Amino acid sequence: MGVLENKARARLFYKYLSKVYDTINPFIWNDEMRDEALELLDIQPDDQVLDVGCGTGFATQGLLQYTENVHGLDQSIHQMQKAFKKFGKNDQVRFYRGDAERLPFKDNSFDVIWSSGSIEYWPSPVDALVEFRRVVKPGHNVLVVGPDYPRTTAMQKVADSIMLFYDAEEADRMFEEAGFVDIEHHIQQAYPGSPKAITTIARAPDE
Amino acid sequence: MKESLLDIICCPIDKHDLELEVDEKDGDEIISGTLTCPECGETYPIEDGIPNLLPPDMRDEVTA
Numbered sequence: 001m002g003v004l005e006n007k008a009r010a011r012l013f014y015k016y017l018s019k020v021y022d023t024i025n026p027f028i029w030n031d032e033m034r035d036e037a038l039e040l041l042d043i044q045p046d047d048q049v050l051d052v053g054c055g056t057g058f059a060t061q062g063l064l065q066y067t068e069n070v071h072g073l074d075q076s077i078h079q080m081q082k083a084f085k086k087f088g089k090n091d092q093v094r095f096y097r098g099d100a101e102r103l104p105f106k107d108n109s110f111d112v113i114w115s116s117g118s119i120e121y122w123p124s125p126v127d128a129l130v131e132f133r134r135v136v137k138p139g140h141n142v143l144v145v146g147p148d149y150p151r152t153t154a155m156q157k158v159a160d161s162i163m164l165f166y167d168a169e170e171a172d173r174m175f176e177e178a179g180f181v182d183i184e185h186h187i188q189q190a191y192p193g194s195p196k197a198i199t200t201i202a203r204a205p206d207e
Numbered sequence: 208m209k210e211s212l213l214d215i216i217c218c219p220i221d222k223h224d225l226e227l228e229v230d231e232k233d234g235d236e237i238i239s240g241t242l243t244c245p246e247c248g249e250t251y252p253i254e255d256g257i258p259n260l261l262p263p264d265m266r267d268e269v270t271a
Contacts, residue, residue, distance in 0.1 A: 048215075071215075075261060090236050090256050094212060097259040104219040104251075104260035 028190040029117060029145065029197055034062045036188065037116070037199050041143055043067055047111035050135065052100050052128075053118025057083030060093055063114060071110070073098045100128040105135045112136070116145035120165065129178030138207040142180070146171075148187055148196035168198065175202045208237050208258050218244035218251075219262050225251070 043049060043066035054060050054072030056079055063070045064087075071094045074080050080095055087093045098104045100115070100122055113136045122128045132142045149165040166174070168185040175183045180202035188197045210227065218225055223246035230253075231238040242251040242258060252259050259266065 075265060077257070080257075090208065094208065095257050096208075096216070097257060097261050098219060099261055099265055102219040102262050104216050104258075106215055106217045106222065106224075109215040 028194045029058075029188075030190055031062075033188045033190065033197060034059060034116070037143060037145060037186070038062050038066065040186065040199070040201055041112055041114070041141055043112055048109065049112045049114060050105070050110045052103075052113060052115040052132070053121075054083060054093075054095075055079040055117065057086050057093075059114060059116045061086065064092060068092070070094070071096065073100070073103070075099055101131060103131040103135050107134055108137045109135050110137065111140055113142040115143070119144055119146040126174050126177050129174060129180070133179050133204045136204050138204050141201055141203050143199065143201050145188075145197050145199045148198040166198065171198060171200045175200060179205065181205050208253060208256060209235055210237065212258070216242070216258065216260065218247060218249060219260050220244070220249060221246050223247070 043063070045067055046069070047067045048069045049063050049067055049071065051060050051063060051070060051072045054074050055076075057072065060070055060072050060083060070092070072080070072083060073096045075097060077097060080097075083093070083095070089095065096104065100118065101124055113132050115132075119125055119128070129144075136142055147165045149167040149170070168187075171185055172183055182203040184201050186199040186201075188199055213225065213227060216225060217223060221244065223244050225242040225244055227237070227240060227242055229237050229240040231240070236256060237253055238256050240253040242253065242260070243249070249263060
């Protein structure tokens, strides 16, 4: 059992981690990789986009290059306080505190759902993905970035004890179970040898 | 938060529409207030302009 499976602990962990969060991550995720992932989505200027686990607002910044209608959700107010500094509290982005596995949004509310650097902390990733499918419009895309499962045994032990890591096969299983179709994965890496990110795009089925 | 967000937010538990009670406003921004689910009776606070829609079992950070 990973130490972050207990959500209360996860929040406490984040309370302290948020001080240094923009530099610590189980995978390396930089501007270039974020922008590459954004290009995989076809975000239109009038699209309503939800950023789940928006944290300090790193991805939110990228999403704002495509649309003015960005909604950021996070369970931790400490993480979001950094985002407030970047975008204002009620200015460029609509912010909410909430749980990825029990989203406080009505069915079919968003054109795109984005989540990067958050799935590894969800106790039940499939439950969260089922919620994504419910709140994204039918036929529309979700994009999830998480840590790719390491190939070496030593790193696997570290990975298993800390948080969720998964490979393309496991990602297929999770997204299929949540009812998504057209599931594709992109492995992204900052430089050779650095921890890899796995970026998955999947489509909610048409009505 | 703006009142127009009531069009997309709902109770995280039963997904029912929420009812808004405003305590403090600044222009069209709701600074503090309460969102109530008429279905299950659960209430969600709007704190410093941000709706706290965490389910009650995750809202235990008293000193947060």
